[in-house]
Amino acid sequence: MKINIYSIMKPSNDEFDKLAKEFIKMSLKYAKVEIHYIFNKKIAKAQTLSEDEAKKSYSEVYEPHLKNSSLNIVLDVLGKKIDSFKFSEIFDNNSEINFFIGGAFGFEKDFLNKCDTIISLSELTMAHKIAHLVLIEQVFRGLCIKNNHPYHK
Numbered sequence: 809m810k811i812n813i814y815s816i817m818k819p820s821n822d823e824f825d826k827l828a829k830e831f832i833k834m835s836l837k838y839a840k841v842e843i844h845y846i847f848n849k850k851i852a853k854a855q856t857l858s859e860d861e862a863k864k865s866y867s868e869v870y871e872p873h874l875k876n877s878s879l880n881i882v883l884d885v886l887g888k889k890i891d892s893f894k895f896s897e898i899f900d901n902n903s904e905i906n907f908f909i910g911g912a913f914g915f916e917k918d919f920l921n922k923c924d925t926i927i928s929l930s931e932l933t934m935a936h937k938i939a940h941l942v943l944i945e946q947v948f949r950g951l952c953i954k955n956n957h958p959y960h961k
């Protein structure tokens with residue numbers, strides 16, 4: 809199984825990143841998990857644009873990564889709220905899963921509609937760096953649930 813995590817951010821070497829890398833390393837026992845940091849000229853420019861224009865830029869950089877053959881999951885505070893067991897069901901019968909985390913302004917409705925599922929991690933809005941880390945921990949937790957690893961006990 810391949811799990812792609814797409815984040816609109818620059819890779820860094822801070823404490824968040826170190827913790828994220830630890831969870832990814834542990835997850836690799838169960839699946840090929842890869843973080844794709846998306847930060848190009850378009851995203852850098854988006855910081856100077858209006859909210860609508862910035863959201864359009866996020867859609868433009870993410871759309872090439874939407875694949876019909878994959879399960880495309882977008883993270884949004886208003887998405888479906890599920891517990892960790894339900895979350896782990898994502899890993900049933902899907903050979904490739906893409907997770908998309910938004911930039912500072914979140915997503916255009918159009919991009920949300922192009923994905924298969926919209927998931928909320930909480931009713932609280934988090935900085936994307938925090939949402940990124942929470943997602944990565946839940947991916948590891950979900951893989952542990954599916955593989956009877958005691959991490960979730």
Ligand SMILES: C[S@@+](CC[C@H](N)C(=O)[O-])C[C@H]1O[C@@H](n2cnc3c(N)ncnc32)[C@H](O)[C@@H]1O
Nearest residue numbers: 883884885909910913914928929930934936939
């Ligand atoms: C700073 S937040 C965007 C806030 C934006 N004002 C909004 O309402 O979407 C950046 C990204 O982090 C993710 N995120 C933050 N909090 C979340 C939550 N509670 N559930 C799911 N995703 C969340 C989403 O992908 C979001 O687009």
